[in-house]
Amino acid sequence: MTEYDGVFFDIGGVILDLTSVKDGHVDFLTRLAEQEGVENVETFIEEWRSTLGTYFRERNGTEYRRAKTGYQHAVDTAIGYELPEPKWMPAFEAASTTCLEPNPAAAETIRTLDRAGLYLGVISDIDTWEAESMLAQFDTADRFDHITTSEEVGRTKPDRAIFETAIEKAPIEPEQCLYVGDRYEHDMKGGSQIGLVTVAYGGSATEHADSAAVDHVIDDLGELCDLVGL
CATH class of the missing domain: 3.40.50.1000 (HAD superfamily/HAD-like)
Structure with a gap:
């Protein structure tokens, strides 16, 4: 018993x-910046983090906001144009496998x-x-x-x-x-x-x-x- x-x-x-999550996000965004030809990687990462943080903070009480939707919004905002999920998800998955x-x-x-x-x-x-x-x-x-x-x-x-x-x-x-x-x-x-x-x-x-x-x-x-x- x-x-x-x-x-x-x-x-x-x-x-x-949780430390590995932060490392994973940096890895993901570094991969994505290289893929899309982003030169200022540090600013790109900061913009993505800021946008994602605002997305979650704007939720109403305990109402859930999907992380994937937030990732998409943050990618589009940081990169300056719409990048469909199939274009950024492989980098996200590769970073997760490497870092998490x-x-x-x-x-x-x-x-x-x-x-x-x-x-x-x-x-x-x-x-x-x-x-x-x-x-x-x-x-x-x-x-x-x-x-x-x-x-x-x-x-x-x-x-x-x-x-x-x-x-x-x-x-x-x-x-x-x-x-x-x-x-x-x-x-x-x-x-x-x-x-x-x-x-x-x-x-x-x-x-x-x-x-x-x-x-x-x-x-x-x-x-x-x-x-x-x-």
């Missing part, structure tokens, strides 16, 4: 090393929990295609029973809708599930409000370790195996 019956994971900051990395022990821990028979799910503010691509790259996609994304639900965390959708898919009660996240407002408070047992892993989540919304704090994802009683 394990202590818990399932584990939900956030992707960015938990499964995915999982956090230490993430993939190994996911496989261990899966072999132990636990229910595994994802709850993440991300486009579905991007979530599936990242998990496949880390050789963990087939370890998850369900993936719930903000694109699917149309809402970002901490909106109850994304958590409720994930719980509805699971064959177990929320109090029997750990939820691992790195953001306090989005992950810890969001998961806690529907009864998930929250686990802070880095970021602002760990900074609020004494909060009633944080049930456990870990420094290494491998500690999840101890928490579930393996």
Whole structure:
């Protein structure tokens, strides 16, 4: 018998090393600048980042805005003309393959929990295609029973809708599930409000370790195996 019956994971900051995302964006834009003959690469990158940031900040409350739409808008703005997705996506995919990395022990821990028979799910503010691509790259996609994304639900965390959708898919009660996240407002408070047992892993989540919304704090994802009683 394990202590818990399932584990939900956030992707960015938990499964995915966020530093590698920044590196991936630079790699992508450098490739694209070379492809399109952009001379001032640094300005091109700054314009893309600024446009993308504005795109996400302009969303209404927890309403989700698709990342791919934002990428497209940022590319067109930075480059100064419309560049269809088939023209920029190969550079994006190549950069992702080259740069994106999982956090230490993430993939190994996911496989261990899966072999132990636990229910595994994802709850993440991300486009579905991007979530599936990242998990496949880390050789963990087939370890998850369900993936719930903000694109699917149309809402970002901490909106109850994304958590409720994930719980509805699971064959177990929320109090029997750990939820691992790195953001306090989005992950810890969001998961806690529907009864998930929250686990802070880095970021602002760990900074609020004494909060009633944080049930456990870990420094290494491998500690999840101890928490579930393996």
